Amino acid sequence: MTHPVPKPWILGLTGGIGSGKSAAAQCFIDLGIHAVDADHAARWVVEPGRPALASIVEHFGPGVLQASGELDRAALRQLIFSNPEQRRWLEALLHPLVREEIAASLSRATSPYAILVSPLLIESGQYRTTQRVLVIDVPSELQIARTMQRDNTSQAQVEAILQAQAQREERLRHADDVLVNDRDPAWLKSEVERLHHFYLTLTGGH
Structure with a gap:
Protein backbone atom coordinates (compact mmCIF):
# COMPACT_ATOMS: atom_id res chain seq x y z
CA MET A 1 0.00 0.00 0.00
CA HIS A 34 10.66 24.45 -5.07
CA ALA A 35 10.32 28.24 -5.03
CA VAL A 36 7.78 30.54 -6.64
CA ASP A 37 8.50 34.22 -7.08
CA ALA A 38 5.40 36.42 -6.72
CA ASP A 39 6.98 39.08 -8.95
CA HIS A 40 7.49 36.53 -11.71
CA ALA A 41 3.91 35.33 -11.34
CA ALA A 42 2.74 38.94 -11.69
CA ARG A 43 4.70 39.19 -14.95
CA TRP A 44 3.48 35.84 -16.32
CA VAL A 45 -0.20 36.69 -16.01
CA VAL A 46 0.17 39.64 -18.42
CA GLU A 47 2.26 37.89 -21.07
CA PRO A 48 1.06 38.11 -24.69
CA GLY A 49 -1.67 35.56 -25.34
CA ARG A 50 -2.86 35.55 -21.74
CA PRO A 51 -6.45 36.73 -21.13
CA ALA A 52 -5.35 39.42 -18.66
CA LEU A 53 -3.38 41.27 -21.31
CA ALA A 54 -6.39 41.31 -23.66
CA SER A 55 -8.57 42.75 -20.86
CA ILE A 56 -5.99 45.45 -20.10
CA VAL A 57 -5.75 46.49 -23.75
CA GLU A 58 -9.53 46.51 -24.07
CA HIS A 59 -9.79 48.72 -20.99
CA PHE A 60 -6.88 51.13 -21.48
CA GLY A 61 -6.47 51.03 -25.25
CA PRO A 62 -3.59 49.87 -27.47
CA GLY A 63 -1.31 52.60 -26.04
CA VAL A 64 -0.35 50.19 -23.23
CA LEU A 65 1.30 47.80 -25.71
CA GLN A 66 4.83 47.90 -27.02
CA ALA A 67 5.41 47.32 -30.73
CA SER A 68 6.32 43.71 -29.88
CA GLY A 69 2.83 43.11 -28.47
CA GLU A 70 4.12 42.98 -24.91
CA LEU A 71 2.73 45.09 -22.10
CA ASP A 72 4.32 48.53 -21.86
CA ARG A 73 4.62 48.68 -18.08
CA ALA A 74 5.84 52.26 -18.01
CA ALA A 75 2.84 53.46 -20.04
CA LEU A 76 0.44 51.51 -17.83
CA ARG A 77 2.08 52.83 -14.65
CA GLN A 78 1.67 56.36 -16.01
CA LEU A 79 -2.06 55.77 -16.54
CA ILE A 80 -2.77 54.39 -13.09
CA PHE A 81 -0.23 56.39 -11.11
CA SER A 82 -2.46 59.37 -10.40
CA ASN A 83 -5.75 57.53 -10.87
CA PRO A 84 -6.72 55.39 -7.86
CA GLU A 85 -9.88 54.18 -9.58
CA GLN A 86 -7.98 52.77 -12.55
CA ARG A 87 -5.39 51.28 -10.22
CA ARG A 88 -8.13 49.49 -8.28
CA TRP A 89 -9.62 48.18 -11.54
CA LEU A 90 -6.24 46.76 -12.53
CA GLU A 91 -5.63 45.24 -9.10
CA ALA A 92 -9.08 43.63 -9.09
CA LEU A 93 -8.22 42.03 -12.44
CA LEU A 94 -4.68 40.93 -11.64
CA HIS A 95 -4.61 39.97 -7.96
CA PRO A 96 -6.84 36.88 -8.28
CA LEU A 97 -4.91 35.77 -11.39
CA VAL A 98 -1.56 36.18 -9.63
CA ARG A 99 -2.92 34.22 -6.65
CA GLU A 100 -4.03 31.39 -8.98
CA GLU A 101 -0.68 31.40 -10.78
CA ILE A 102 1.19 31.16 -7.46
CA ALA A 103 -1.11 28.45 -6.11
CA ALA A 104 -0.80 26.41 -9.33
CA SER A 105 2.98 26.61 -9.24
CA LEU A 106 3.17 25.75 -5.53
CA SER A 107 0.87 22.77 -6.08
CA ARG A 108 3.45 21.29 -8.47
CA ALA A 109 6.11 21.23 -5.74
CA THR A 110 7.52 17.84 -4.84
CA SER A 111 9.96 19.09 -2.19
CA PRO A 112 9.12 18.62 1.54
Whole structure:
Protein backbone atom coordinates (compact mmCIF):
# COMPACT_ATOMS: atom_id res chain seq x y z
CA MET A 1 0.00 0.00 0.00
CA THR A 2 1.55 3.31 -0.99
CA HIS A 3 1.24 6.15 1.44
CA PRO A 4 0.25 9.45 -0.14
CA VAL A 5 3.17 11.86 -0.13
CA PRO A 6 2.29 14.68 2.28
CA LYS A 7 1.62 17.97 0.54
CA PRO A 8 4.54 20.36 1.03
CA TRP A 9 3.96 23.14 3.51
CA ILE A 10 4.60 26.70 2.34
CA LEU A 11 7.33 28.99 3.62
CA GLY A 12 6.88 32.69 2.88
CA LEU A 13 10.21 34.39 2.17
CA THR A 14 10.44 38.15 2.22
CA GLY A 15 12.80 40.99 2.98
CA GLY A 16 13.26 44.63 2.15
CA ILE A 17 14.92 45.94 -0.98
CA GLY A 18 18.64 45.08 -1.00
CA SER A 19 18.25 42.49 1.75
CA GLY A 20 19.39 39.62 -0.46
CA LYS A 21 16.11 37.71 -0.49
CA SER A 22 16.70 36.56 -4.08
CA ALA A 23 20.15 35.27 -3.14
CA ALA A 24 18.65 33.47 -0.14
CA ALA A 25 15.88 31.99 -2.32
CA GLN A 26 18.52 30.74 -4.75
CA CYS A 27 20.32 28.96 -1.89
CA PHE A 28 17.08 27.11 -1.08
CA ILE A 29 16.55 26.28 -4.78
CA ASP A 30 20.09 24.86 -4.90
CA LEU A 31 19.08 22.57 -2.02
CA GLY A 32 16.24 21.21 -4.16
CA ILE A 33 13.42 23.31 -2.72
CA HIS A 34 10.66 24.45 -5.07
CA ALA A 35 10.32 28.24 -5.03
CA VAL A 36 7.78 30.54 -6.64
CA ASP A 37 8.50 34.22 -7.08
CA ALA A 38 5.40 36.42 -6.72
CA ASP A 39 6.98 39.08 -8.95
CA HIS A 40 7.49 36.53 -11.71
CA ALA A 41 3.91 35.33 -11.34
CA ALA A 42 2.74 38.94 -11.69
CA ARG A 43 4.70 39.19 -14.95
CA TRP A 44 3.48 35.84 -16.32
CA VAL A 45 -0.20 36.69 -16.01
CA VAL A 46 0.17 39.64 -18.42
CA GLU A 47 2.26 37.89 -21.07
CA PRO A 48 1.06 38.11 -24.69
CA GLY A 49 -1.67 35.56 -25.34
CA ARG A 50 -2.86 35.55 -21.74
CA PRO A 51 -6.45 36.73 -21.13
CA ALA A 52 -5.35 39.42 -18.66
CA LEU A 53 -3.38 41.27 -21.31
CA ALA A 54 -6.39 41.31 -23.66
CA SER A 55 -8.57 42.75 -20.86
CA ILE A 56 -5.99 45.45 -20.10
CA VAL A 57 -5.75 46.49 -23.75
CA GLU A 58 -9.53 46.51 -24.07
CA HIS A 59 -9.79 48.72 -20.99
CA PHE A 60 -6.88 51.13 -21.48
CA GLY A 61 -6.47 51.03 -25.25
CA PRO A 62 -3.59 49.87 -27.47
CA GLY A 63 -1.31 52.60 -26.04
CA VAL A 64 -0.35 50.19 -23.23
CA LEU A 65 1.30 47.80 -25.71
CA GLN A 66 4.83 47.90 -27.02
CA ALA A 67 5.41 47.32 -30.73
CA SER A 68 6.32 43.71 -29.88
CA GLY A 69 2.83 43.11 -28.47
CA GLU A 70 4.12 42.98 -24.91
CA LEU A 71 2.73 45.09 -22.10
CA ASP A 72 4.32 48.53 -21.86
CA ARG A 73 4.62 48.68 -18.08
CA ALA A 74 5.84 52.26 -18.01
CA ALA A 75 2.84 53.46 -20.04
CA LEU A 76 0.44 51.51 -17.83
CA ARG A 77 2.08 52.83 -14.65
CA GLN A 78 1.67 56.36 -16.01
CA LEU A 79 -2.06 55.77 -16.54
CA ILE A 80 -2.77 54.39 -13.09
CA PHE A 81 -0.23 56.39 -11.11
CA SER A 82 -2.46 59.37 -10.40
CA ASN A 83 -5.75 57.53 -10.87
CA PRO A 84 -6.72 55.39 -7.86
CA GLU A 85 -9.88 54.18 -9.58
CA GLN A 86 -7.98 52.77 -12.55
CA ARG A 87 -5.39 51.28 -10.22
CA ARG A 88 -8.13 49.49 -8.28
CA TRP A 89 -9.62 48.18 -11.54
CA LEU A 90 -6.24 46.76 -12.53
CA GLU A 91 -5.63 45.24 -9.10
CA ALA A 92 -9.08 43.63 -9.09
CA LEU A 93 -8.22 42.03 -12.44
CA LEU A 94 -4.68 40.93 -11.64
CA HIS A 95 -4.61 39.97 -7.96
CA PRO A 96 -6.84 36.88 -8.28
CA LEU A 97 -4.91 35.77 -11.39
CA VAL A 98 -1.56 36.18 -9.63
CA ARG A 99 -2.92 34.22 -6.65
CA GLU A 100 -4.03 31.39 -8.98
CA GLU A 101 -0.68 31.40 -10.78
CA ILE A 102 1.19 31.16 -7.46
CA ALA A 103 -1.11 28.45 -6.11
CA ALA A 104 -0.80 26.41 -9.33
CA SER A 105 2.98 26.61 -9.24
CA LEU A 106 3.17 25.75 -5.53
CA SER A 107 0.87 22.77 -6.08
CA ARG A 108 3.45 21.29 -8.47
CA ALA A 109 6.11 21.23 -5.74
CA THR A 110 7.52 17.84 -4.84
CA SER A 111 9.96 19.09 -2.19
CA PRO A 112 9.12 18.62 1.54
CA TYR A 113 8.28 22.32 1.73
CA ALA A 114 7.97 25.00 -0.94
CA ILE A 115 8.76 28.70 -0.89
CA LEU A 116 6.76 31.74 -1.90
CA VAL A 117 9.23 34.58 -2.46
CA SER A 118 7.52 37.96 -2.32
CA PRO A 119 8.79 41.45 -1.54
CA LEU A 120 5.25 42.38 -0.47
CA LEU A 121 4.45 39.16 1.38
CA ILE A 122 3.17 41.07 4.42
CA GLU A 123 1.66 44.13 2.70
CA SER A 124 -0.29 42.07 0.15
CA GLY A 125 -1.62 39.64 2.75
CA GLN A 126 0.08 36.78 0.84
CA TYR A 127 1.60 35.61 4.13
CA ARG A 128 -1.84 34.25 5.05
CA THR A 129 -1.39 31.54 2.42
CA THR A 130 1.87 30.37 4.03
CA GLN A 131 2.47 28.27 7.13
CA ARG A 132 5.65 30.02 8.19
CA VAL A 133 7.44 33.30 7.43
CA LEU A 134 11.18 33.79 7.00
CA VAL A 135 12.38 37.40 6.86
CA ILE A 136 15.78 38.19 5.37
CA ASP A 137 16.79 41.25 7.30
CA VAL A 138 19.62 43.74 6.96
CA PRO A 139 20.47 46.88 8.90
CA SER A 140 18.99 49.74 6.88
CA GLU A 141 22.34 51.50 6.27
CA LEU A 142 23.61 48.34 4.58
CA GLN A 143 20.34 47.99 2.67
CA ILE A 144 20.73 51.51 1.27
CA ALA A 145 24.40 51.02 0.40
CA ARG A 146 23.67 47.74 -1.42
CA THR A 147 20.74 49.14 -3.36
CA MET A 148 22.65 52.24 -4.44
CA GLN A 149 25.50 50.06 -5.61
CA ARG A 150 23.16 47.73 -7.50
CA ASP A 151 20.86 50.28 -9.12
CA ASN A 152 22.97 53.43 -9.20
CA THR A 153 20.17 55.23 -7.41
CA SER A 154 20.52 58.27 -5.22
CA GLN A 155 20.22 57.98 -1.46
CA ALA A 156 17.00 60.03 -1.52
CA GLN A 157 15.40 57.64 -4.01
CA VAL A 158 16.38 54.65 -1.93
CA GLU A 159 15.04 56.22 1.24
CA ALA A 160 11.75 56.85 -0.55
CA ILE A 161 11.62 53.19 -1.59
CA LEU A 162 12.34 52.10 1.98
CA GLN A 163 9.55 54.37 3.22
CA ALA A 164 7.10 52.83 0.79
CA GLN A 165 7.78 49.25 1.83
CA ALA A 166 5.89 47.99 4.86
CA GLN A 167 8.19 49.06 7.50
CA ARG A 168 10.83 46.67 8.61
CA GLU A 169 9.29 46.37 12.08
CA GLU A 170 6.02 45.23 10.51
CA ARG A 171 7.83 42.52 8.56
CA LEU A 172 9.73 41.37 11.61
CA ARG A 173 6.52 41.21 13.64
CA HIS A 174 5.17 38.56 11.25
CA ALA A 175 8.44 36.59 11.12
CA ASP A 176 8.76 33.08 12.49
CA ASP A 177 12.43 33.10 11.50
CA VAL A 178 14.81 35.98 10.82
CA LEU A 179 18.06 35.63 8.91
CA VAL A 180 20.27 38.69 9.29
CA ASN A 181 22.13 38.83 5.99
CA ASP A 182 24.95 41.23 6.86
CA ARG A 183 27.96 39.10 5.89
CA ASP A 184 29.18 37.35 2.75
CA PRO A 185 27.43 34.89 0.38
CA ALA A 186 29.17 31.86 1.91
CA TRP A 187 27.74 32.78 5.30
CA LEU A 188 24.27 33.27 3.80
CA LYS A 189 24.51 29.82 2.21
CA SER A 190 25.47 28.18 5.52
CA GLU A 191 22.62 29.95 7.34
CA VAL A 192 20.13 28.79 4.70
CA GLU A 193 21.44 25.23 5.05
CA ARG A 194 20.99 25.41 8.80
CA LEU A 195 17.38 26.63 8.38
CA HIS A 196 16.75 24.02 5.69
CA HIS A 197 17.73 21.17 8.03
CA PHE A 198 15.49 22.64 10.70
CA TYR A 199 12.60 22.99 8.21
CA LEU A 200 12.93 19.34 7.22
CA THR A 201 12.10 18.40 10.82
CA LEU A 202 8.84 20.40 10.80
CA THR A 203 5.40 19.10 10.01
CA GLY A 204 3.21 21.67 8.29
CA GLY A 205 5.72 24.38 9.08
CA HIS A 206 5.33 24.09 12.87
